[in-house]
Amino acid sequence: MIQINENYLKLQASYLFSEIRRRTDEFQTQNPDKEIIKLGIGDVTRPLPEACIEAFHRAVDEMGAAATFRGYGPEQGYEFLREKIAEVDYQKRGADIFAQEIFVSDGAKCDTGNIQEVFATDIQIAIPDPVYPVYLDTNVMAGRTGAFNDGRYDGITYMESTRQNGFIPELPSADVDLIYLCFPNNPTGATITKTQLQTWVNFAHENRALILFDAAYESFIQDPDLPKTIFEIDGAREVAIEFRSFSKTAGFTGTRCAYTVVPTSCKAYTAAGEAHSVHDLWFRRQSTKFNAVSYPVQRAAEAIYTAAGRKQASALIDYYLKNAALIRKEMEALGYECVGGENSPYIWIYGQKESWAFFDLLLEEAGVVCTPGAGFGRCGEGFIRLSAFNDADNVQLAVQRIKQALS
Numbered sequence: 462m463i464q465i466n467e468n469y470l471k472l473q474a475s476y477l478f479s480e481i482r483r484r485t486d487e488f489q490t491q492n493p494d495k496e497i498i499k500l501g502i503g504d505v506t507r508p509l510p511e512a513c514i515e516a517f518h519r520a521v522d523e524m525g526a527a528a529t530f531r532g533y534g535p536e537q538g539y540e541f542l543r544e545k546i547a548e549v550d551y552q553k554r555g556a557d558i559f560a561q562e563i564f565v566s567d568g569a570k571c572d573t574g575n576i577q578e579v580f581a582t583d584i585q586i587a588i589p590d591p592v593y594p595v596y597l598d599t600n601v602m603a604g605r606t607g608a609f610n611d612g613r614y615d616g617i618t619y620m621e622s623t624r625q626n627g628f629i630p631e632l633p634s635a636d637v638d639l640i641y642l643c644f645p646n647n648p649t650g651a652t653i654t655k656t657q658l659q660t661w662v663n664f665a666h667e668n669r670a671l672i673l674f675d676a677a678y679e680s681f682i683q684d685p686d687l688p689k690t691i692f693e694i695d696g697a698r699e700v701a702i703e704f705r706s707f708s709k710t711a712g713f714t715g716t717r718c719a720y721t722v723v724p725t726s727c728k729a730y731t732a733a734g735e736a737h738s739v740h741d742l743w744f745r746r747q748s749t750k751f752n753a754v755s756y757p758v759q760r761a762a763e764a765i766y767t768a769a770g771r772k773q774a775s776a777l778i779d780y781y782l783k784n785a786a787l788i789r790k791e792m793e794a795l796g797y798e799c800v801g802g803e804n805s806p807y808i809w810i811y812g813q814k815e816s817w818a819f820f821d822l823l824l825e826e827a828g829v830v831c832t833p834g835a836g837f838g839r840c841g842e843g844f845i846r847l848s849a850f851n852d853a854d855n856v857q858l859a860v861q862r863i864k865q866a867l868s
């Protein structure tokens with residue numbers, strides 16, 4: 462008899478976005494003339510940088526000529542891209558990361574979801590609340606949790622991000638082995654300082670734990686004092702893996718290219734305490750199960766590191782940050798406490814009411830769709846998330862409508 466992986470039955474239905482869609486559709490049916498503005502979803506709206514498009518076209522032409530055609534590429538990604546990443550994103554910032562430690566992939570979603578495979582099933586996991594749901598669900602699928610009870614999975618150490626702790630969780634008091642951190646954070650938009658991040662790296666050393674650091678939004682960091690990578694922190698090379706993505710950096714959500722950094726000095730242990738290289742395990746996993754990102758896409762990503770590409774990509778970031786600053790300024794002017802929107806595309810707003818009630822209010826009174834914080838975890842109750850990923854005209858109109866509705 463073919464049997465299923467029963468851990469999948471523990472997963473909660475993806476209630477958040479389906480419920481947002483249901484309520485939005487219902488409102489639209491009742492108000493067919495009302496133009497709804499969506500500030501809920503974290504997807505970019507601006508086209509790819511011109512430099513990427515040109516490189517993309519050139520690479521496609523190469524694939525069409527016998528002399529320049531390429532078949533399967535290296536599973537870890539082409540060296541031309543990995544060298545640029547190591548040099549520009551790490552070494553120029555004083556972080557000792559080398560091309561052989563970089564694994565190019567088709568997304569930080571896949572990598573943050575797949576990485577848990579190389580660790581034992583009975584390790585203790587620490588996950589933030591609120592959280593980007595992929596970390597949690599992939600561990601549920603792998604059988605690292607118990608049942609879902611009262612809004613939480615048994616067996617997980619939830620690290621609460623609240624107004625009281627400035628949305629930076631405290632170090633876990635329980636024994637934990639694998640720690641997920643994400644800064645700038647989705648959904649809260651919070652950032653972490655070097656000193657704060659150092660305490661996490663020290664904690665990982667003291668507990669022989671490993672940090673999975675999701676830096677998908679690092680390109681939004683403008684404050685020169687904030688760390689753009691965990692590898693700016695002393696000792697991180699032994700205890701951290703970092704995930705980055707071109708999705709938000711350069712509008713690659715539909716093009717798909719990202720990378721994961723696994724330093725060769727990063728170690729994990731057998732049950733008997735014998736140290737092993739996590740880099741070697743991840744290399745083995747990727748070369749068995751993954752066949753690299755297409756050559757044209759890697760050439761398009763490489764173009765981000767040219768002078769023109771960098772200028773165009775940073776113009777995209779500035780565009781969304783301008784939207785974010787406007788949303789935050791106007792929400793604060795209306796008396797709402799906000800996090801993010803600076804060094805982050807997300808604004809986390811304390812709504813002073815249940816998050817679904819605030820969602821309904823914005824939809825019905827302003828025709829604006831947000832994301833209710835409760836959908837990201839128990840600690841998200843009372844908050845909503847507004848996203849800066851939309852065209853500037855739409856954001857300006859949305860903000861005007863919100864002002865009218867709430868003032």
Ligand code: PLP
Pocket residue numbers: 503567568569570571573593643647675677705706707708714718719
């Ligand atoms: N990590 C976080 C925190 C995200 O919010 C997202 C996307 O929204 C991702 C990873 C996924 O990125 P990618 O498009 O590279 O799969």
